[in-house]
Amino acid sequence: MILKNILYICQTTTKTKKVNSKSHQIISFFFFLICATFYAQNVQIDSLKRILGGTKIDTVKVNQYNKIADLYKEIDPDQTFFYAQRAIVVSLKKEYHFGLATAYVNKGNASIILGNYPDALKFFKDAQTEFKTALEKETNKKRIKSGLARAYASSGVVYSEQSDYTSSLKNYEKALKIYQEIKEQTGVSKTLNNIGILYKSQQKYPKALQYLKEAYKIQTAIGEQNAPMTLTNIGVIYFELGEYQNAIEYYEKAKAGFSKNNNKRGFALLNNYLGDYYKEQNNFDLANESYQESLALYEEIQNKFGASLALYNIGLLLQEQKKYNEAIHYATKSLEYAHEIGVLDQTFHSEELLSELYQSTKNPEAALLHYKNFIIARDSINNQEMTKKFAEAEMNYEYKKKEALLSEKHKREIQFVIFSILGGLLLIVLGLVVYNRMQVKRQLTLKKDLAEYEQKALHLQMNPHFVFNCLSSISSFIVQNGTDSALKYLSKFSKLMRLTLEYSKGSLIPIDKEIESLRNYLELEQLRFENKFEFEIHSSENVEFNVGLPPLLIQPFVENAILHGLVPKEGKGKINVDFDVQNEQLICTITDDGIGLSESKLLKENSVTAHQSMALDITKKRLKIMESITSKSARIEILELNSNKQAGTKAILYLPVQYIS
Missing domain, CATH: 3.30.565.10 (Histidine kinase-like ATPase, C-terminal domain)
Incomplete structure (x- = not known):
């Protein structure tokens, strides 16, 4: 279900000609961000549950509940809601605003994974309110400000997924300002990276490069593991701009970085981009070598989604070289993985490629069969995309409506506060005037x-x-x-x-x-x-x-x-x-x-x-x-x-x- 929700975010095409593989690589990138090592997380969860059993202090319990909820969000979002709700109950009882805010953030993250964006935004808004209250009442200001920045950044992610880039950027900028204030460089680099990707998705490449390069500078200074991924994104932008020399320079830097941190998923994605680069340069041998290395890495970590994408890219490369029978082998394997993991988008592209390959090998029956499957997959994607767009439009309308009402209410509250302050100041001024007149009158009387x-x-x-x-x-x-x-x-x-x-x-x-x-x-x-x-x-x-x-x-x-x-x-x-x-x-x-x-x-x-x-x-x-x-x-x-x-x-x-x- 998680994979489907991620994959359905991506755009599809109804064209029957050859499809560029860049969009599928972007899908892989988002997939890598969300996937985690489930085994390690389960070990951590078991450890935290044992500690929780011997904890008697309520605030410590809340913190443990929130840690467990955070670990569960990528394994079982329902468990995230369960433990976050426990944290909320205890936090409300003890008026522990930081714990309450963190629980709302956990619920918001789980809602993102489940694709429930309106609920996610509501939870993040509630978290922001509680973090602000905690700033007034609690002493650990830096921890609270870090949580508030995280809530703003998470809201930015939701708005980005809803294609509301203005609201997304506004929230990212708020998060960035707080991270810079408390000098939390990891948060600063991640937020800069997110803003860069946001501009990249809008094809505002100069802005995207500015933020990504700034993020990379900080990542290098603090030794962050995601630095090679940022270099990869910079290389992709240069590739899309047609500045191939800059693109390969950043790809090579990213390759050196991946070799040091052993990030196999990131390295596999980079090899896909390298394959695209060499293919553009008509260097089919190096392109094939890069795609094959990407496939081997995906197979090693048992990532069938990435493997299906690499197989598809190899099939496209062989098609251009008119090695149709070899291409059919790779395209068929790509289709098998796509069916196995239920990725409709990859099924659509693999079916289209197989139809073209069988057409080229003079096998009209197989070509027609795969073409029909391609049409079915395309229609399913279009229907799902249309349904999703209607749902998103409806949710956006309701959300905007609620937001407008809240904004109006907030505006009235601000006006009331301003008028109250002005009224108070006026009373003070009048009091001073009356007192001054009394003093003057007294002096005149004297x-x-x-x-x-x-x-x-x-x-x-x-x-x-x-x-x-x-x-x-x-x-x-x-x-x-x-x-x-x-x-x-x-x-x-x-x-x-x-x-x-x-x-x-x-x-x-x-x-x-x-x-x-x-x-x-x-x-x-x-x-x-x-x-x-x-x-x-x-x-x-x-x-x-x-x-x-x-x-x-x-x-x-x-x-x-x-x-x-x-x-x-x-x-x-x-x-x-x-x-x-x-x-x-x-x-x-x-x-x-x-x-x-x-x-x-x-x-x-x-x-x-x-x-x-x-x-x-x-x-x-x-x-x-x-x-x-x-x-x-x-x-x-x-x-x-x-x-x-x-x-x-x-x-x-x-x-x-x-x-x-």
Whole structure:
């Protein structure tokens, strides 16, 4: 059954003319790869079974089951399934992923031998999954990676048999990458060799030569036994390219290699290729010698398949030399072996050759008989090939369908993972942004609090300054006006002080209270200076009732207008205090018709100047702090009025609009 499954992979022909023997030699090559020395394997199996009987550790048992399953695959695939299943049961129980993966590989190999390619692919896929899991959980990484590479390479073999060369190459390349990573040179050379043969089957000879030569280089370095076979394949490619000199050079190298490793099957196959070469060169003697040596080697190892092929090639050679009777002898023997081992393909070719030979010897009855047998064999092969193609097409369709579904599922899983990761990253970024905003807000709050404390400190500096000035005014007033007037003045002063102290605790004072405070102060100063001036305080309708401003901010400018502008002036003067809101700014204007800034400086009243300088410096600091708190402009302008109609000074404060909550 094994031989039949192997042989039916090969292509057949319906032509009735002479057939080139190369295709049959390729069949032999695959046959040699699968055949093994059954006796040696049985000895190994018996030895492993004895060891298994005394094993108590479950993981060791699994490894023994897998070794036995591997040895059975070429003798009895059913036994491979049996022992691999035992390995699976124990591996699942112990969560031994490496043992489970190896068992799947064994089942896959057995499925290949039985020609069940869809099952083989499924087992290899399962093996790949388990090897990847083992990489995450187990420590012996190199052993696991080697198994994973083997699973990929085995998938490549299956795809190659299904003529899906793209998928085959993809899996071989994955295997090659892993073997190179773990520096497993034997695996590297075998995979390179498989890729070379894959390209050879597609007649992509330059690529095939590249990989086969690279494989041979490694095989030579590590002393691998299959090196002569690689040389043989290289020689075959050169032969098919018509580069006969290169072909014979590699055949000779292969011959030297086979003589050292005693690989009789490989040497027998090489002699078949040598026979083809010499036949092409019309050197029939050397061709016959090579074919005869191939036949002798096959007979020695009792390989009737190879012997049938060698006999057929000798028959073809004798036919070309018109030695028909001798050719009939060899062709008949070839047909006997083909019948004996049940190789329908070789039967087909041998029957065709015999029909032609009997036709040449003027024996029409025998020629007709063999021709009929040739037609029967051809039809059987064609039917089997057609059935196989339909079966393969159906299996490929089902497999592709399942693979597409799995691919779509895998794609969705990957998308879910990607979106989950992106979602997680987004949450982290949002968290960082929120945290950063909280930190910034906290810092701004601290800065604002600090600015407010500084503002209050400046308020506290203004209070004693204001009180000192008021007390000086009272002292002067008492001296100049007597007791009764002083009592009236003190009454107004106490009212002003209560109002000032009450609102100096906060950072803002309502505008109406500020106006009330300014009115009280101006009335005191009017009393002190015996109505030396008049005043007006005006607030536009743009100013809302809950607008606020820092306390004692306007008073120093009113005081300066009285002392430095109006008192030195001859005659009666006037002060105007106006409040307005424009472009989201509170504009406070203090205007007097006094002597003006320039004239005031000339008087050089040092004590008053000192007071003015202190109050003005403090006010400028307060305005800067107000800017930092509100992030809006706060400034002051002091202008001298020197027109013909009016002289004096105008102080304008531009403040951000703030509201009392």
